[in-house]
Amino acid sequence: MSDLLDDFMVRAILAAVGTALACGALGCFVVWRRMAYFGDATAHAAILGVALALLFSVSIPLGVLIVALAMGLLVGALSSTTTTPDSLLGVLSHGALAIGLVAVSLMPNARVDLDSYLFGDILVVSKVDLLVIWGGAAVVCAVLAWRWQALLAEILSNDLAYASGLNPRRDRMLLTLLIAAVVAVSIKVVGALLITAMLIIPAAAARLIARGPEGMAVWATVIGVVAAVGGLYGAREFGTPAGPSIICFATAIFCLASAFGQFRRA
Amino acid sequence: MPLIDAQDIEISHGATRAVFGVSLSIEAGEIVTIVGPNGSGKSTLLRALIGAIPVSKGAIKRAPNLRVGYVPQKLHVDPTLPMTVRRFLNLPRRVGGQAVRSALARTGVQDLEKRQISKLSGGQLQRVLLARAILNDPQVLVLDEATQGLDQPGSADFYHLIEALRDEIGCAVLMVSHELHVVMSATDRVICLNGHICCEGTPAVVTATEAYRELFGTGTGGALALYRHDHDHAHSDGEACAHDHNHPHEHEAAE
Numbered sequence: 001m002s003d004l005l006d007d008f009m010v011r012a013i014l015a016a017v018g019t020a021l022a023c024g025a026l027g028c029f030v031v032w033r034r035m036a037y038f039g040d041a042t043a044h045a046a047i048l049g050v051a052l053a054l055l056f057s058v059s060i061p062l063g064v065l066i067v068a069l070a071m072g073l074l075v076g077a078l079s080s081t082t083t084t085p086d087s088l089l090g091v092l093s094h095g096a097l098a099i100g101l102v103a104v105s106l107m108p109n110a111r112v113d114l115d116s117y118l119f120g121d122i123l124v125v126s127k128v129d130l131l132v133i134w135g136g137a138a139v140v141c142a143v144l145a146w147r148w149q150a151l152l153a154e155i156l157s158n159d160l161a162y163a164s165g166l167n168p169r170r171d172r173m174l175l176t177l178l179i180a181a182v183v184a185v186s187i188k189v190v191g192a193l194l195i196t197a198m199l200i201i202p203a204a205a206a207r208l209i210a211r212g213p214e215g216m217a218v219w220a221t222v223i224g225v226v227a228a229v230g231g232l233y234g235a236r237e238f239g240t241p242a243g244p245s246i247i248c249f250a251t252a253i254f255c256l257a258s259a260f261g262q263f264r265r266a
Numbered sequence: 267m268p269l270i271d272a273q274d275i276e277i278s279h280g281a282t283r284a285v286f287g288v289s290l291s292i293e294a295g296e297i298v299t300i301v302g303p304n305g306s307g308k309s310t311l312l313r314a315l316i317g318a319i320p321v322s323k324g325a326i327k328r329a330p331n332l333r334v335g336y337v338p339q340k341l342h343v344d345p346t347l348p349m350t351v352r353r354f355l356n357l358p359r360r361v362g363g364q365a366v367r368s369a370l371a372r373t374g375v376q377d378l379e380k381r382q383i384s385k386l387s388g389g390q391l392q393r394v395l396l397a398r399a400i401l402n403d404p405q406v407l408v409l410d411e412a413t414q415g416l417d418q419p420g421s422a423d424f425y426h427l428i429e430a431l432r433d434e435i436g437c438a439v440l441m442v443s444h445e446l447h448v449v450m451s452a453t454d455r456v457i458c459l460n461g462h463i464c465c466e467g468t469p470a471v472v473t474a475t476e477a478y479r480e481l482f483g484t485g486t487g488g489a490l491a492l493y494r495h496d497h498d499h500a501h502s503d504g505e506a507c508a509h510d511h512n513h514p515h516e517h518e519a520a521e
Contacts, residue, residue: 032347153358155347160398162318163336163408164358210348211382 005130008123009236015125015133016228016246019189019198022137022182024221025144027199029175031207032155036200037086038075041093042176043183043195045071047100050117050187054107061132065184071096072176097192120191120243122232129188136185140178144217147171152213190243197247202227205254208261223253268293269332269406269438270315275324277307277314284310287462288324292406297432297439299449299469301493302459308442309339311459312410315440335404335437337395339411343384351386352379355398369397372434373427388415392424400431407431409441422489425450429489451491458495469493 004010030039046064053063071092078088104112113121125133144151154161154168161168179199186195206219231246238245268291277285285307292298292315302308313319315326316334343349355366370376373393378386386394392412399407409428413421429452432439443449449456449469458464469491 032344034344034346149358149360156343156349156354156357157338157341159313159316159318159338160336160341161358162313163316163334164402166358204346207346207348212348212350212353216348 005127008125009232011125011127011130012122012232012242013229014130015122015189016232016242017225018130018133018137019186020202020224020228021221022133022140022185023198024202024224025217026140026175026178026182027201027203027224028206028213028217028220029144029151029155030179030196030199031203032213033175035175035179036196037089037093038072039179039196039199041075041089041096042068042072042179043187043192044093044097044100046183046187046192046195047117048096048103049100049184050112051100051103051107054104054112061184061187064187065180068180068183069177072180073173076172076176116191117187118191118193119241120187120189120194122189122242125188133185133189136181140181143174143178147174151175190246194243194247197250198224201247201250201254205250205257208254208257223250223257227253267329268327269329270440271327272315272321273324273327275314275321275326277310277319278322279310283461285314285459285461286323288459290457290463292438292440294405295432295436295438296454297429297450297452298441298455298457299453299493300440300442300457300459301446301449302442302444302464303446304444306460308444308459309410312408312440312442316408329405332406333402333404335399335402335407337392337399337407337409337412339414341383341391341395345384347384349383350379351375351381351383351394354383354394355401359402361401365401366397369401370394372400372431373397389420392416393427396427396431400435403435404437406438406440407435409439411442411444413443413445418490425452425489428452447493447495448490449493451489453491453493456493456495458493465495467493467495 030036045067049064049067050060052067053060056063075089075092101114104114115121116124150161150166151171153164153166154171158168182199183192183195186198190198202220202224203216205223206216210216210219227250228246231249232242234240234249235242235245271291273289275285275288276283288311300308300311310319314321316336317326317328351370352363352366355361355369367376367379370379373396375390375393375397378390378394383391383394407428412428413424416424428439428450431437432452441450446458451469453469455466456469457466
């Protein structure tokens, strides 16, 4: 097994599949709750997380997790007090990205390969990275499975959820935490700029096929895994960057599913 | 002990007080209708009573482990969420196919079980929401503007259904209506709200006179009743009152 893991392609595939598993079901919630922009803001904050992690010499996933979580909580707190969070999310999202880029460039004597954090660098994934990715995926999936019924009820109506004795506020925090965790584990694979794509595109494709929420989550995961493996092989074949290749593959699946949906309705 | 007991509550949205100085309690088995014009704080009060929003003053006591069946005013189902009626009724607790079918049958929509919830009409969704609300054998059924968008026979049918369910389950019913003078005839108590409680009373049963028939249409089967009240009162404590007490009294034209 350890010999197998010494092959960079095997590690890359495992990393990509782990990321797809973490993103599948959670991506459905991002779509259902219309949190795409929220996901962007959280993911963009990750670059600042990288800078701070280097500054304080902590591990990069930890730095990313903390900053992404802080951003998520900030957005959550602000969007509950204003009626037009859309432009606010834009400010936070792009502001965080710009501040992160400036911060990284200011890092003293640290030679940071910025591209690898913006677009991912899956071919240099280490065994420790794999552990982080699969551990993160396991936590995300376990928490979603645990709170599944409540989270679904809360998407439909907060009032219904309250009347049933649930606590939507707490569960919204939980989703924020999970998105931050996914950002932290996927940054190596697809990069900060395309994490939201990894969440949304498989879920959006799955919506065209599924008739129920569980079906949609399963389909999103399957589509994500197929895109991850297919994209990686495509990247190797054509010498293209891995992260964007995975997203291209996912987008192609979305187009196919869209055509299939049209065909079925006709 | 009342199922829900609110003592002198105030609910604020930012700087504005939506509801203030309201005390009310719901006893087991009774039917209470809250009426009031748009913006009078009815829905806000209802949401506070079920615990969905906090009160800024006063306290709301609910009986321990109170089972609430809540029918919201509307339910927006995002089209990105695929969800059948059957799956919806299994949220947040899984109750199984048998319970779902029986609840749908009791509200007369058993044929909707496999339909996508985002594709239902307003009236269908209303009955599905009601079916969902009675699943947990509620002690109190809470309905927010349940007859909005229904015509008069439609409202009458819906009220008959509520009454039948109440008799069957034995639950209390707390509902909100923007109809100021026409309420469900089985109502034990009407509370007129406009920020504060303006008045409370019992509805008069609709008589069979020509004028009433004209007003309520035919075929409502006695489901509707008149709540007669007017608000020319002055506040005895001399407190300034910003709201308009003189809302239109449609029924007077028909008399």
